[in-house]
Amino acid sequence: MSEKDILVFAEHKGQSIIDVTYEIISKICEVKNKDDKVGILLLGSAVDDNYIERLFRCGANTLLHYNDKLLNEYDLDRHSYVITEFIHHNKPGVLLFAATDIGMELAPKVAARLKTGLTAHITDLYFDENHNLVQQVPGFGGNLLVNIICPDKRPQLITFKPGVFEIKENRNNPKNVVSLSPPSFIPQNRIKLINSYVITESDQNEEEIFKKDIIISGGWGMKNCGDFELINKLAEKLNTAVCGTRPAYDEGWIPENRVIGQSGINVAPKIFISIGASGAMHYTTGFSGAKKIIAINKDKNAPIFEYCDLGIVADIEVFLSKLAAGMK
């Protein structure tokens, strides 16, 4: 491997590789130079063939596969060890992760082990004339846009939040798999996992949200408007998904994987409708990529009105009921 090699860490859940991995491959293929090669690093043996083939349709050149069931279960210490061992022996110019629960702890740890630079949840990137990736990130709640490079250290590490870039399966690269065996020494788990309970529905639900054209999101203001009943009804009518603010999750109106914002997910639908949320910065940063934003709130001074294309100041219950009636 060399400076021209771009490595993407493929994240999988059970048999499937999650969508954001394909988003990363699609985006990097768009911006890379013609003779840059894209390698996919996959740890584990459980992934279904369909998902592997999709990697090449999105633009991958090689799959570097640690095809060992020992690596099927994610563990921070183990995974970061294997990845850094790989990097020590092959020296790609770029290493990309998804900014998921895994990525957000794995990428920093790998960056620290390699003493290289990491930029988190970029909104855009491109290569400059020195093959440095220029990475654009929002700062200070999205009020600042900063361009960052990692000029000397390699590989350049970057994380991508799900739903920021589109998947483009328009390349037909031949399937090219290299099987790897994990290093002979792998550190033991230092933390004992006693037990675990699945608390959200299958990950299918998790990824569906990013495909919706319209997303409706409710906030704490729904407390005096019959909770989320009217919102859920509207979502049904519009065939959309329901998300919300963190307080909405605390109230039990939405599951945790539907929290929008800094401590939750980022979405970029065609239309984002925010209802009964005041528009705190850590919330609005979660839908800054939406094409159009509609906000409904009874307080005309709510900050969300600085952050929408169409704002409606009205009693939420009245508006939604009238809307429901009118939409029959």
Next chain:
Amino acid sequence: MNLIVLVKQIPDSEYFSKLQLDPVKHTLIREGIPAVINPADKCAIELAISLKKHHSFKVIAVSMGPEATKNSLKKAIAMGCDEAILITGKEFSGADTLATSYALSQAIIKIHSYSMVIAGNVTLDGSTGQTPIQVGEFLDIPTITNINSLSYHKVDNTADISRIFRGVEQHMKVVEMPFLVTVSQNFNKPHLPSVMDIIKASKKDIVTWGIRDINADKNQCGIKGSPTETISTTIYKNKREKVVIIGADKNAIKIFVDNIKKWLVV
């Protein structure tokens, strides 16, 4: 036994939308913007204080920053921390997360004996969430991010921790001390210090450590030690249309529906 809390002082997020850039240096103008403890770090302090109450730990707050960071460290003491250490000096300025983590871990190595390091999971200004994990890596200690609950058992020196990870609630036992955990700003409700707490805090000194005190390699600190660098900063002004209508009358409903139809087609 010591508990270490990592603290960062950031501009008050209420003012983020009012930030301005110096037209010549292209750096952020911080004058006139009040500085606060990063909200998730306050929760980290609160967790440390509650552990201190039950298990008589000594809580040490550690921060890296300019002299003005002492304000936040004083607040940390008012909240109940026993000591506060500020790592400061021109060698540290301009640090990215790697250089920051290096400096913080050197300070922790100097403190030498500690059971836990507790940190906020993400800061509101940079929002990378990288520093605590990198500190954990430099110290080579087990790291668990975004915990939901933590209970420490003095009798066998272990901790039970839970968190939600990838939609799964995990229950873990840490048997190897020390370890590092991060908490979000929803983890608990930090208490307000009383007037008495403030007075007591004012009588305590903040310890300052420079690059020599923490045996740090100057090439791994500050700008020199930062693999990433900022090449440009711009103020982002959102380009939303901000058309606001008042009322829930027929007209409002019509505008709402018409816009949805229009925007779906684009």
Next chain:
Amino acid sequence: MDFELNENEKMLQNMVREFAQKEIGPLVEKLDKEPYFPIDIIKRFGELGFIGIFVPEQYGGNDMGHLARIITIEEIAKVYAPLAFFFQADQLPLYAILSKGTEEQKTKYLPKLCSGEFIGAMAVTEPSGGSDPNAAQTRAEWDGNKWIINGRKAFITLAEVADVCVFTAKTDKGFTTFIVDRGTDGFNIGHRETHAGLKAIPVSEVTFSNCFIPKENLLGVEGKGLGATIATVGAIGRTAAAAMALGLSENVYEIAYKYAKERILYGKPIFELEPIKYELAQMRFIIESGRLLTYKMAWLQDKGKSPRELAEDIAMAKYVTSEGAIKVCSDAIHLLGAYGTTEEYHIINRLHDAYDLIPAGGTSDIMLLTMVN
């Protein structure tokens, strides 16, 4: 001369500000619409150490001083003036007992007042008027064993909820102060006043009919109560009113400023119009000059100056801030046009609060007389 608050004072200011915004802010809507005495908030005042902020530690206080007291009252008034008024009344008996009490009295009452376990009131004003305390008619007769009190007091803030009340009565030797505990036979709370402002804080009449007061409840020296009472009212009552008026003005100024920046007329915010700018400038001037006088007054208190020595400074601060508050409120109402007196903006409530600050601790006329004497 250092006009900056020191590090402690800044930390305190930040803390009180955060407390007021987080814990009082959400209640403002309700408190203005259906006023009630929020005992939970009062308990928080005690917990956080606000009440005894000028009281020595040995009596349950924090000993941070009077500037700290003023800052606390101001920050609370910035969010909701009526709750700041609590301190004006509650700290009067606190100061009186601290200044003139015996060790037993101090140990008995001060820690409980500081913690908020006890609420206190000070009953001086009578139906005959408060501006001339010497004309008071309440009498205390000594029967060899105990004092027997007869009389009426009017406009006594917090009497309705007070656990302890310091009051004045005339004995054969003259003007004297006493302490009465809640529930004492013959000590009754009369009708509640119906002021337009400060409604969350109860103000009522108090009557003494053959009320027996034990000798250990004599406060200070018999016949020497006038000076002590005037000192207490000056040191605590008037200064608190000044801090309150200052915070209230800042609150209303913020509302007017924000409105001016958002309200569009002729295609731009009315803030761009000269007359509006002038109005806002005048409000700011009132606030800043009031702040200087108020902080200086408190700073001199902390320097050890007696209320007597500070009588003029105190009167000036109270006069400028309280009269200023009325002007700030009515100017703000003008500025907001048709929205001026609507419930939504709360300015009309604050104007009512401001009017009721005028007689608190002495009317503006008394302030002017004090300044020139």
